[in-house]
Amino acid sequence: MPELRLVYFKMRALAEAAQLVLAATDTPYTYEMAWDYFGEPWPEAKPKVPFRQLPMLVVDGDTKIAQSGAVVRYLAELTGLLPGSSKQRAEVDAIFEASQEWFNPLNPTVNFAVGDDFAAKREAQLPGLHLRLGDFERLLGQHGGPFFFGDQPYYCDFGVFHHVDLAHFFDASLLNDYPRLQTFMSAVRGVTGVQAYLDRRPELIGVGSKPQLVIDGRPEPTGVMKA
Ligand SMILES: N[C@@H](CCC(=O)N[C@@H](CS)C(=O)NCC(=O)O)C(=O)O
Structure with missing residues (x-):
């Protein structure tokens, strides 16, 4: 190593x-x-x-x-943490990139914004976050979960976990309507070493x-x- x-x-x-x-x-x-x-x-x-x-x-x-x-x-x-086939590697990457699209403005808002600025940025971002949460929820159903490609996590799972985890600072009940994402978040927390x-x-x-x-x-x- x-x-x-x-x-x-x-x-x-x-x-x-x-x-x-x-x-x-x-x-x-x-x-x-x-x-x-x-x-x-x-x-x-x-x-x-x-x-x-x-x-x-x-x-x-x-x-x-x-x-x-x-x-x-x-x-x-x-x-x-990469699948064997190049087709599935590309699918994993697409999900990772979809989570990376949340980076700005979610990450700077949570790490730095305060007061009215924070509240305005949170309200502006929530609708878009929910659209993408709906996409993630649907995609989690494709391989039976709990991770995006079944029972083995790949790097995309950790990108999504980080951004969804951060979005909880906007709304603690963010995932109430997303049962697969709730299971997914618990499964990532349960990966040996992650907790x-x-x-x-x-x-x-x-x-x-x-x-x-x-x-x-x-x-x-x-x-x-x-x-
Ligand atoms: N596309 C870059 C973005 C990197 C980025 O925005 N880094 C910020 C912190 S999150 C930074 O270095 N800020 C300090 C600066 O720009 O001087 C990546 O994904 O690594």
């Missing part, structure tokens, strides 16, 4: 599917804040990464993989008012800066 260093920030967003894949497959890696990895504040380090944004996966100290989708697909291949990851990851608190991540027991503002 290569040495894996996942570099990102203080937020629950684009590094989450990658970490779920790593947790589900018990794959060793380190998670490093940008300022720790680079030894300087993010604005100074920014020009040193391929597309001036994170996450980035550093493999064996030399290969730098940018773009969250590329990171997850690389990890899925490395850890065996332990969910228990140990920094808790996201104060969403909509004062978003913070509880890191080593200390609430810290979400963001791209150390302090």
Whole structure:
């Protein structure tokens, strides 16, 4: 197994599917804040990464993989979370990409927006989220569940899990009308390694008012800066 260093920030967003894949497959890696990895504040380090944004996966100290989708697909291949046929790999990827479409504005809203701005963004997003939840609900019926392709999770399951999990900050009863998605969320939580990851990851608190991540027991503002 290569040495894996996942570099990102203080937020629950684009590094989450990658970490779920790593947790589900018990794959060793380190998670490093940008300022720790680079030894300087993010604005100074920014020009040193391929597309001036994170996450980035550093493999064996030399290969730098940018773009969250590329990171997850690389990890899925490395850890065996890809189906055998190229047709089914494309179907898995389509579901992963459908979940990635939620990234913006869902992730920044949950991690950063406050007050009236948060409320307005939540109300604006909910109808579109429900349309896509309906798609996911239907697709979960295709292979009998509990995952999108039956009883074996692939990386798309972790992308969808992350975004649906995050959307719960908008509405705790989000999945009331989606029984297959409820079963799916429980099944992902039940994957060996995933529950332990969910228990140990920094808790996201104060969403909509004062978003913070509880890191080593200390609430810290979400963001791209150390302090
Ligand atoms: N398409 C990119 C988007 C990456 C992205 O938007 N990263 C944000 C954090 S979620 C970032 O680096 N923000 C800091 C900045 O732009 O300086 C991906 O999927 O990785």
